[in-house]
Amino acid sequence: MDRISLENLVTTLCQHNPGLSNQISTLTPAITVSSALECLRSKLETVFLGLPYKGDQQGDYAYLRVKPAIEDFLAAFADYLEHFLPPNESQLSNSLAFLDSATTLLWRLPVWNNAINNHSKKVMFEQLAQAWVVTFQEVAAASTTGLGLGYEMWMQKLRMHHEITMELGVAIEFLNSIFAN
Structure with missing residues (x-):
């Protein structure tokens, strides 16, 4: 049975037996930062494997081949992003670790010649920047010293990501504002 058939079977069983949903939830292993990142890496690798071997790697034909x-x-990125944000994730170190590695994965997505093809990536970067802000807000609220000694490290990481993507200015501004006061 393939994955989709198995998912459909489990969904149907849960609809007919509502008590199964709770049992399945308790038996399902918890999502960890490493398991989430491994899943995202695998999905990103699928994108690169779908690119044509020859020709324009950034053109419309290449994009249409890998669009699905x-x-x-x-979609997986958005799901994991929500999962690792406070208050869903109580360990802020997990949130920060996920955000750092996930940001690297997102900026590795190809950049296309046609700006329309880059739209969904740009929207995801906007959500990611807000996720950084939300996490920094929680870190600052949880500590009397804000990020303390970690401030410089996180500012360096954010600046590195921003230099590559030019998409995380909101998060950098927020982190600066925490320590400007």
């Missing part, structure tokens, strides 16, 4: 894989990656 990109959509799958971005």
Whole structure:
């Protein structure tokens, strides 16, 4: 049985037996930062494997070949992003670790010649920037010293990501504002 058939079977069983949903939830292993990142890496690899071997790697033909894989990656990215944000994730170190590595994965997505093809990636970067802000807000609220000694490290990481993507200015401004006061 393939994955989709198995998912459909489990969904149908849960609809007919509502008590199964709770049992399945308790038996399902918890999502960890490493398992989430491994899943995202695998989905990103699928994008690269779908690119044509020859020709324009950034053109419309290449994009159309990998569009379903990109959509799958971005959907999983959004799900994991929500999962690792406070208050869903109580360990802020997990939130920060996920955000750092996930940001690297997102900026590795291809950049296309046609700006329209880059739209979904740009939207995801906007959500990611807000996720950084939300996490920094929680870190600052949880500590009397804000990020303390970690401030410089996180500012360096954010600046590195921003230099590559030019998409995380909101998060950098917020982190600066925490320590400007």
